[in-house]
Amino acid sequence: MKRLDLTGQKFGRLTAIQIDENRHSGRIYWHCQCECGKRTIKSRQLLTTGQTTSCGCKLVDSARERFTTHGMSSSIEYFSWFHMKARCYKTYDKEYKNYGARGISVCARWLESFQNFFSDMGLKPSKKHEIERIDNDGDYSPENCKWATRTEQANNTRHNHFVTIGNKTQTIAQWSRELGIKNQTVRNRLYHGWTPRDALTRPVSISCQKRSTHF
Numbered sequence: 001m002k003r004l005d006l007t008g009q010k011f012g013r014l015t016a017i018q019i020d021e022n023r024h025s026g027r028i029y030w031h032c033q034c035e036c037g038k039r040t041i042k043s044r045q046l047l048t049t050g051q052t053t054s055c056g057c058k059l060v061d062s063a064r065e066r067f068t069t070h071g072m073s074s075s076i077e078y079f080s081w082f083h084m085k086a087r088c089y090k091t092y093d094k095e096y097k098n099y100g101a102r103g104i105s106v107c108a109r110w111l112e113s114f115q116n117f118f119s120d121m122g123l124k125p126s127k128k129h130e131i132e133r134i135d136n137d138g139d140y141s142p143e144n145c146k147w148a149t150r151t152e153q154a155n156n157t158r159h160n161h162f163v164t165i166g167n168k169t170q171t172i173a174q175w176s177r178e179l180g181i182k183n184q185t186v187r188n189r190l191y192h193g194w195t196p197r198d199a200l201t202r203p204v205s206i207s208c209q210k211r212s213t214h215f
Contacts, residue, residue, distance in 0.1 A: 006030055006044065012053020014042065072114065076124055080131050081110070081117045084140055104133075107141035121147065135183065137173045163196040175200050 006016035013035040020029040020041055028044040034055035046052040072078050087095035088106050110117045120142040121131075132148035133140060162169055172190075176183040179200055189199035 003028065004044065004048075006047065011042075011047045011050070013058060014040070014047065014052070014054060016047065072118070076127060077118055077121070078114055080124070081114050084131055085111065088140070102137075104137075105139045107139060109142070110140060121145065135173045137171060137177070163200065165197055165200065 003019070007018065009016050011032075014032040016030045016032055017039075018031050020031055029041050030044060030047060032040050032042055032047070032055075034040060034057060036055065036057040038055045038057065040055040042052050083093075083095075085106055086093045087099040088104055089100055090096060091100070093100075110120070124147055126149075128149045129147040130150065130153070131140065131145055132153050134144050134146065138144040162171055163175055165175075170178070172186050173183050175181075176186055181200060181204065185204060186199050189202075190196065194202075
């Protein structure tokens with residue numbers, strides 16, 4: 001049976017040069033020249049089925065491309081994205097106790113790639129801006145994050161409402177999650193004079209009614 005001659009044929013980045021006559025494993029191997037300049041030996045089966053298309057440099061290049069994120073690996077935005085993930089998932093990070101240990105996580109879209117994060121957040125307005133979570137108890141996600149200076153973040157922190165029911169004191173966001181009511185609904189009720197207990201426990205259908213406040 002005549003052997004298939006692959007001489008000169010291209011398989012991705014590889015060009016078959018000559019058959020390897022020294023192999024006696026039952027499989028046919030070919031010496032190949034890769035576009036990166038390296039020579040490698042690949043089995044005919046892997047070449048003809050498309051299971052291999054480079055000497056291995058393609059995987060390296062793909063990894064490098066993901067890491068460099070199209071030339072922005074040294075940008076301040078990339079720095080913010082990298083450390084956002086670290087403080088949520090790396091137990092050795094000095095900020096982990098304030099984020100990951102508290103259950104703060106990063107949305108799947110932003111974990112997938114820096115490109116997604118950058119597409120949603122855009123450029124930092126200045127070097128003084130950092131990622132702020134609008135709901136301090138919420139996760140890192142497009143709907144809960146914005147760029148803000150430390151002064152702006154401090155102001156927002158001071159505006160957090162703490163509500164006490166019985167012997168338990170929590171932020172509105174924490175109560176909202178525990179009781180299954182929207183954060184903004186509670187804030188609107190408090191703004192219109194509802195008591196904290198009513199704002200958190202009354203059915204939503206009567207949210208337009210006002211209650212006197214007893215802070």
